[in-house]
Amino acid sequence: MALTSEQRAEIAAQRNEPQLTSRPTVKAMEELLFTPIEVLDHGFLRVVDYMGDDSAIVQAARVSYGRGTKKVSEDAGLIRYLMRHRHSSPFEMCEIKFHVKLPVFVARQWIRHRMASVNEYSARYSILDREFYLPALDQVAAQSRDNRQGRSDALDPETAHKVLDILRHDASRCYDDYETLLDPDGIGLARELARMNLTLNTYTQWYWKIDLHNLMHFLSLRADSHSQYEIRVYAEKMIDVLKAWVPATASAFEEYRRGAYTFSAGMLKVIRRRLSGENVTQETSGLSKREWLEMNSILETQS
Amino acid sequence: MALTSEQRAEIAAQRNEPQLTSRPTVKAMEELLFTPIEVLDHGFLRVVDYMGDDSAIVQAARVSYGRGTKKVSEDAGLIRYLMRHRHSSPFEMCEIKFHVKLPVFVARQWIRHRMASVNEYSARYSILDREFYLPALDQVAAQSRDNRQGRSDALDPETAHKVLDILRHDASRCYDDYETLLDPDGIGLARELARMNLTLNTYTQWYWKIDLHNLMHFLSLRADSHSQYEIRVYAEKMIDVLKAWVPATASAFEEYRRGAYTFSAGMLKVIRRRLSGENVTQETSGLSKREWLEMNSILETQS
Amino acid sequence: MALTSEQRAEIAAQRNEPQLTSRPTVKAMEELLFTPIEVLDHGFLRVVDYMGDDSAIVQAARVSYGRGTKKVSEDAGLIRYLMRHRHSSPFEMCEIKFHVKLPVFVARQWIRHRMASVNEYSARYSILDREFYLPALDQVAAQSRDNRQGRSDALDPETAHKVLDILRHDASRCYDDYETLLDPDGIGLARELARMNLTLNTYTQWYWKIDLHNLMHFLSLRADSHSQYEIRVYAEKMIDVLKAWVPATASAFEEYRRGAYTFSAGMLKVIRRRLSGENVTQETSGLSKREWLEMNSILETQS
Amino acid sequence: MALTSEQRAEIAAQRNEPQLTSRPTVKAMEELLFTPIEVLDHGFLRVVDYMGDDSAIVQAARVSYGRGTKKVSEDAGLIRYLMRHRHSSPFEMCEIKFHVKLPVFVARQWIRHRMASVNEYSARYSILDREFYLPALDQVAAQSRDNRQGRSDALDPETAHKVLDILRHDASRCYDDYETLLDPDGIGLARELARMNLTLNTYTQWYWKIDLHNLMHFLSLRADSHSQYEIRVYAEKMIDVLKAWVPATASAFEEYRRGAYTFSAGMLKVIRRRLSGENVTQETSGLSKREWLEMNSILETQS
The missing domain is CATH 1.10.20 (Histone, subunit A)
Structure with a gap:
């Protein structure tokens, strides 16, 4: 079990009465705020705070005075456009803060993503718990x-x-x-x-704050199948959070990032030849064996 | 007048009914959210969103499960400690987003601060208004x-x-x-x-999002008396926002940043000699004339 | 003419006698060092300094004690691998510094790339020349x-x-x-x-220093056909510099970035259907008209 | 002993014949290039490459066409001015790359400095040596x-x-x-x-590249007496490298950073009272006991 009952009680005690705010507020995120999500044998992540929603992206992209358009469908269209054309700055306008408990060797991979803010539990100052992965x-x-x-x-x-x-x-x-x-x-x-x-494998914990653009960059690398399992499980839980937080963005992220594939110049030539009816083999493709296999695995995926 | 009546009406129309949130909420900031603050002849800044408060800094510094201590005085003490010892990462845990209208030559100075996110009104895409400083x-x-x-x-x-x-x-x-x-x-x-x-001097506008640590760095440079007046007035208005948002942090910022002064090794020697009763002149000080004058202006300031 | 004869003479006068160094040195870059490359009507860019070469990337990727492998072909293979799998950190190990003269409205686009160091000629301190684009x-x-x-x-x-x-x-x-x-x-x-x-359109100038990874990111956006002509011409000249500096990296950049194309999840489905012999139209594709056209323009390009 | 004889031989073998370059070259650094500096029981750092020198800072600050002034004394004066007024961007124009071997728990502190590029030896890919601190x-x-x-x-x-x-x-x-x-x-x-x-305490190693401004920020924190000994020893060795590389900058760094002290607003008041002849005690100072002691330890230091 990731959290001790004391920790759970402490978190629950914080669930103080909600306040009124005029800031963009996402109902599904409010429910996540005091809910630790268990990961691995003793780890967890929980959303501590968030800023912005899908419409905040639209608002920034338009540098408009208001809250984006009224029509959700128009907002989703613009978000897809921004994602497709790699206009990343509007996605930087949303921010999220997590509290994460994770093994030290995972923390060492994680911290390589520099575009985030971190406060880690200090083992110079405090004593670590007897918890290891x-x-x-x-x-x-x-x-x-x-x-x-x-x-x-x-x-x-x-x-x-x-x-x-x-x-x-x-x-x-x-x-x-x-x-x-x-x-x-x-x-x-x-x-x-x-x-x-x-x-x-000793567990540590930290507060980790990142903007939505950089979060998606992190997720596209760490939720990838080549990523080490022990960090990937955290990334996968965060994708669930992403869907709750900014559903239109999460959908565009699936379409144009996670579900997309970048063909190299050489691969594009092969695809053009195949589409024009030519039977291309690895030998005649000009691709290395590894690239040939990877390209074919993408083209043959059943969707 | 900085804003046209159309712009004011548009902003007012967005003041939709407040929502309930469990996130840290600051009453004084809620009142600022839809209030443009006029700067220069046609410029303004307004808070679009914020994340965190004084207690969020404490919480991150302690990597605690809860919301910081209950006692405001203890929190303020820790915040002073963090500021004094330049522990900057907990201050990165708060974030603020402004909508700013400003002359292009001011925007050119402002953008040099790279640790922020920006979406500027695009003159490739849209037509700028007839407004100049x-x-x-x-x-x-x-x-x-x-x-x-x-x-x-x-x-x-x-x-x-x-x-x-x-x-x-x-x-x-x-x-x-x-x-x-x-x-x-x-x-x-x-x-x-x-x-x-x-x-x-044509006006442009942008959304500008920055964390509290980097905001204070910006303010310590741009609210300084050596900063050009036209950007300083924006920085000074932001200091008012800072006081409303994170009063304990704003107070520590005045004590340890804006009201503080860094003496060089050579200046420290002079102060030690003077405190031990020696009458030091510029000639015997080892300081350049400029440094001598600057040191004295600090030591003679009436507070 | 971009440079006045005084400026040319001043640059030439700096071409002091070369020194011996044990650092990685690229012959083609040495020739570029004091050669301003003209851009637009009064602009230019010139390489002021560089750090590293193709083998420095390999060396960092291997965290090896030496200078990479002896065989150039092996190094090129590893560089292609790193580029293909978006292992960006080894490319950060090379650095380049340019002196650039450019119109202010171009500088305003350029500066949006934050992962670089800039020193701009100060019009607070000095008087700008009578030169406009x-x-x-x-x-x-x-x-x-x-x-x-x-x-x-x-x-x-x-x-x-x-x-x-x-x-x-x-x-x-x-x-x-x-x-x-x-x-x-x-x-x-x-x-x-x-x-x-x-x-x-007044010209300004600056020193601009960036690592190779971020330079390629800049180039992939700014040498793109959607980029405004007036910044694109600078990016194109920089690609020539890239080829002189790190030929293996420049070649991988063409193959996996500039000559590559990212198909969305929806486009991949269409390509799979077409490869299996189905005749897909825009109506049956599930793609928007814009995406359909863009995909086809890629698939029909003659290479 | 930090390096095995195999490692030493491998480094020595790389000391290939020097090449001619027109880039700024620092003789003292050339001698450091293939010389590992031992730190702790098995660690070391060695300079792998460097870019720029004192005059490159001056050149960038002036956005001049040439190599800074001819007179070394004028350059040093400008560098002192830049350091004193925290004009950091010209110092970003120099870059240095180290190869460092260090214990994992030290690497975890070190990596918190995000404004650097890192390639660490991968324990996913390779097998770590039997070396621990x-x-x-x-x-x-x-x-x-x-x-x-x-x-x-x-x-x-x-x-x-x-x-x-x-x-x-x-x-x-x-x-x-x-x-x-x-x-x-x-x-x-x-x-x-x-x-x-x-x-x-297992040793790892990495290539670490950083610009001069951020290096000095790192050094001011990590060569400080409050820093943990095991990272401080690396920082102290780097200060020796700094002195070899950019002597004017290193001297200004001692004067305005390492040897300087920032007095808070409250401390400044106390100093003014003392200079005007008043006998101030902790009780009447308005300072906390800790601040009082720290201030006095600075004012009483024999220099």
Whole structure:
């Protein structure tokens, strides 16, 4: 379970009486505000705040005085246009803030996205909880043979259990020793030093704030199938949040980003030849084998 | 008058019925939301949206589950601490969005602050209004003799009127010709070309969104006395907004930024010598004349 | 002529004797270093400095100790891989610095790219030269009927001459008055005020420094056919510089960015249907007319 | 020893014959280019490339055609002026690239500086070396009592040895198990999963590129006495590099940043009262005890 009952109680206690506001307000997001969404074995994400909605994008794009058009269909059309033509600045006009709990090795990937604001729980200042990530059995996977940075099929259950035993045992022991090092009545080592004894699957947490344009960039990379599973599950939950928050934008994002594909100059030549009736093979295509396979997997996808 | 009655009516019409929200809400900001604040002769700024409040800064700094402490005094203390020690990331957790109308030459200074999101009214796409900035009589000032990038005292009224006549006449004539160039029944020149005939005091407008940390950085530079008057007046109005939005932060900003002064290593030596009773002169100070004068003006300010 | 003979002499005088360096050095770039490239009627760009080369990208991608592989072909393969999979960070490891002279209205578009460093000639501090952009006759074009932000065909020569007369006359007169306003023996208005009387086609100049990743992003937007001609010509000259500087990267950029095309989810469905032999019309395609036309123009391009 | 002899040989082998360049070249930096500087027990930093020098800052500040002034003293004066008045953009015109080897927990602090480009050695793709940080005996320090995020005096040698034994043992065991998990003839776990078993003192490495303005911001925070020792030592070595690279800038940085101090509005009032002969105590100062002590420690420093 990702949250302890104390944490849940603390969040619930904050659900103070709603206030009236003239700001753009999205009903579906109001319901998400105090609802932690569980991810992995101890992680979660929850929406802490949001700014703007679909119509705020339209309003900024038009630099209009008002709130966008009255007709939802016109707004959706403009949003599709902006997404298609990569007019990114109006999407920067919406902002969202998450509270996320995640393993340190995931945090290290995540933080590479620089166009966001972060406040992380400080292990110089505070003591981290005894919580570390252990993959579910079906995620204990072998090293991929043909992709050096990917994982292959799950290991057989017996081997997987052995893996989990090692991970659990090492993380536990390191945490035990972390406590021994910190003990104010014993060694009393400085927190900023003791933390180095923890393993990379230890959970940390942060507040993370990002604008909608950069969020979609993050999601297009991290919800992608080549992304590591442990960060992808967070990205997938965020896509659900996106749909609740800015439905027209989320729909355009599916159409022009996630469901789209960029063909290289060489691939375009092949497609033109095929459409004109020519039978093109990899040998005559001018493409590398890898590009040939990738192109075909896209062209043959059943939709 | 900065806004036409049509524009005012359009804004008023948007003042739709307030919605309930569980997000941090600031009463004083709600009142500002649909109130354009006039600046210069035709400019304005108005708050379009905001995210967070003083307690959101505290909450992020603590990466806490809840809404900061209950006691306002504790929150203010932490905010002072963060400001004093230049812990900037918690201040990035608040965000504000303005709609601004401003002369093009001011926009050119303003845009140099890159850590913000902007959507400007497009003169490729639309036709700019016949509105250009003319300084008030007391702002028609002479070139400074000792500061190459500053202005000195106001010119005498007669000369100032001559200046305003020139500015008005040239801007008007250029705008007349802009219309001639655009006339679809006449020349019909492309908008993206015709706009180059306008003068740099023509008004433009944009949506501008920035986080609180970067807003304060902008304000510390642009509300400074060395900043050009025409951008400083916008910054000063924004400081009023800051006080309404995040009063504890605004107070710490006055104490540790705007009212503070950074003494160089050389100046610190002089102060130490003076405090130990030595009578230091510019000659014995090791400081340049300019630094000496600046230091003294700070030390002699009546507060 | 873009540069005065004084400016040329000043640049030539800087061509001091070359120094020895162990840094990555690109012969073709050394020749470009003191060669201004003329753009528009008075503009230019020139390379002031550069950091890195194709092998520096490879070296960073591998976080290797050395200088990348010895074989140029392997490096090119990795660069293509990085470009195709949008691994952008290794391209950030190269940097380039330009000195650019350009009209103010072009500078206003250009500056929207925030991921760059800029030092612009200050009209608060200095006096701008009497130089303003006048389009070549074949660029004096009508407003497009179907694209609100585009230009259509060139106007007939007679009308075009009328346009140029207006532009020249207004810019000249405004500049004359700018000088009158500044005259230290006459009005003596502050420079920071006088500049507002200039027209938007006045030339300015700046130093502009950007990393290779962000340069390519800039080029993919600004060398695009939808970009305004007056900025596109600068981007096109920069692509020549790109080819001299990082030939393998420039080639991958053509293949996977400029020569590539992103098909939306809906377009992919249409292509799959067509490849399986179905005759798809716009009506049965599910695409808007605009998307249908755009897709076809790509699929029918002769390569 | 930070580098293995293989690594040293590999770097040395790259010291290929120098090339001629017309770019700004700094002799002292050329000597640093292939010289790793050791930091901590296994870490290092080395300069991989640099762009610009002191005169490039002056050149950009003046948007001049040439290389800055001929007189070094004038250049230094302008650089002091720019530093003092926080004109940061000319300093962005220089760039430096480092190769750094550092413990993961240090990398996590470091990466919070977003205005830099990073390529980190990928533990998804490659296998990390068996190298982890163990503090020197005199750095095994107790938790500070009055500063929650600081360290106090060194522990007694016996306790310190106990700490080092724990750290060494846990890191070794976790690394042993990392190898067990990875073994392609044994478990064969995916690299992206196995890495989570490593401790936070494991060494990683990256290429890190940053402009001079942002480098100085990094250094002013990380070479500060409140910064954690393990990152401070890297910052201090970089200050040596700064002095070799841009001596005039490094000197201004000492005068106006590192050796400077910012007094708050309240502190300024106290200093004015003291200079006018008043005997001010903490009670009558209006300052908190902490601010009072900090102010006095600055005013009493022997220089």
